[in-house]
Each structure stands twice: as C-alpha cells, then as structure tokens.
Amino acid sequence: MDYRIFNSDEIDHQQCYRLLIGSIVPRPIAWVSSMDENGVPNLAPFSFFSIVSHYPPLVSITVGEREKEKKDTAANISTTGGYVVHTVTDGWEQQMNASAANFARDQNEFAELGLETVPSDLVDAPRIKDCPVAMECQFEQMQEFGDDWKTYLVIGKVLRWHVREDLMLDDKYINPHTLQPVGRLGGPRYCRTHDIYEMQAPYIQPDVGHPNTGERN
Numbered sequence: 001m002d003y004r005i006f007n008s009d010e011i012d013h014q015q016c017y018r019l020l021i022g023s024i025v026p027r028p029i030a031w032v033s034s035m036d037e038n039g040v041p042n043l044a045p046f047s048f049f050s051i052v053s054h055y056p057p058l059v060s061i062t063v064g065e066r067e068k069e070k071k072d073t074a075a076n077i078s079t080t081g082g083y084v085v086h087t088v089t090d091g092w093e094q095q096m097n098a099s100a101a102n103f104a105r106d107q108n109e110f111a112e113l114g115l116e117t118v119p120s121d122l123v124d125a126p127r128i129k130d131c132p133v134a135m136e137c138q139f140e141q142m143q144e145f146g147d148d149w150k151t152y153l154v155i156g157k158v159l160r161w162h163v164r165e166d167l168m169l170d171d172k173y174i175n176p177h178t179l180q181p182v183g184r185l186g187g188p189r190y191c192r193t194h195d196i197y198e199m200q201a202p203y204i205q206p207d208v209g210h211p212n213t214g215e216r217n
C-alpha cells in the first residue's frame with residue numbers, strides 16, 4: 001500500500017493543523033461559557049477538548065492565540081476561574097458555529113446570538129438555557145506551548161453536571177441515543193451520532209469496578 005509521509009518538522013503550521021484535525025476524528029466540541037473580570041460573559045466552541053482524568057473529574061480544552069493574545073476564553077478562565085462546558089448536540093450546531101465568530105472582547109456573544117442563559121450554581125459564568133448537558137468547572141491549570149504561535153492547554157475540574165432528566169439511562173448513564181452529540185471532523189465538516197453500536201470491553205471498566213482493586217478478567 002502507498003502512504004504519504006509527513007514529518008512534522010518539515011511542514012508548516014497550516015499543514016500540521018490539517019493533518020491533526022483530519023487524523024483525530026471525530027472530536028467532541030466543548031461549548032464554553034466564561035466571564036471576564038468586568039462581568040461580561042463569553043461563549044465559544046473548542047474541539048481540542050478531552051477528559052484528563054475521571055477522578056478527580058478533569059477536562060481540558062486547548063485554546064490558540066489571536067493577534068498574539070490569548071483568545072477571550074483562555075484569558076477569562078485564567079482571570080475569573082469559573083466556566084461552563086456544554087455538550088454540542090443536534091439542533092445547536094448553527095448557534096455553536098456562530099459563537100466562534102471574532103467578537104470583540106467586551107461583546108456579549110449570548111446577547112449577539114439571542115441565546116438565553118440561566119445562572120450557574122457554583123461559578124459566575126452563565127449556562128445556556130435548555131442545553132442538554134452542562135458542566136460547571138473550576139480552573140485548575142494552564143500550560144503554554146509554542147513560540148511563534150502560542151497554544152494554551154486549560155485544565156479544569158468539573159464541579160457539577162446539569163443533565164437533562166430525560167437523557168438519563170438507568171439513572172446512571174447519559175443516553176447517547178437521545179443526547180445526539182455532534183462531532184467535528186477535518187475542515188468545515190461535522191458528524192452526527194445516529195449509528196450507535198455496542199461492544200463489551202475485554203476488561204473491567206471504571207464505571208463498573210475500581211481499576212486498583214485487582215479485578216481482572
């Protein structure tokens with residue numbers, strides 16, 4: 001079989017980006033509400049988004065620069081600490097995408113997009129009203145990477161989940177069939193989650209047993 005070889009130290013940042021967003025797919029999208037030091041709320045999507053640890057429940061987003069400055073989300077989180085990560089699902093894509101526009105720092109994306117909010121319980125940043133899943137998070141750590149172009153890995157602890165009641169499965173899980181999450185692919189492409197299948201893991205998973213209790217299969 002023929003393969004194309006790309007060495008990361010021989011390609012520019014655009015080609016690195018194209019290969020990463022094409023290889024690491026589909027990516028979940030963190031739709032992040034944060035607040036600046038003057039109380040102006042901010043909303044933006046991030047698909048460089050992952051679980052860091054399940055206990056403590058830590059999640060990461062990776063936020064790039066714009067005009068040599070941290071984007072508002074990273075600046076806000078490092079300044080005010082509390083933020084909310086929403087899961088993007090069918091029906092919310094257009095507003096999610098619109099919230100990625102280059103709004104000025106003192107512009108309120110919620111107001112610009114006509115998105116209603118509700119107050120969060122534990123952090124200052126508001127939640128999007130009626131969003132199916134929201135996680136109130138507390139900033140833990142930020143790590144900077146890069147020279148010409150800086151990227152900030154932002155890690156936060158989930159303090160509280162808000163899961164729409166009808167999404168609960170067996171009172172324990174979030175039902176992916178009813179959640180209908182949206183994923184980001186390479187370029188301007190996205191995917192829906194309408195073809196779900198099951199496969200049992202060949203080991204005891206942390207939702208069933210503790211990984212350190214010596215349970216083996």
Ligand SMILES: Cc1cc2nc3c(=O)[nH]c(=O)nc-3n(C[C@H](O)[C@H](O)[C@H](O)COP(=O)(O)O)c2cc1C
Pocket residue numbers: 029042043044045046047048049062063064065071072073074096097099100101102103184
């Ligand atoms: C689906 C999607 C995913 C995105 N993922 C990222 C990302 O992981 N990191 C990033 O820096 N920008 C990402 N962006 C671009 C930001 O959302 C955009 O730059 C936004 O204006 C940042 O807003 P802020 O300055 O209010 O934080 C993404 C945009 C879209 C539409």
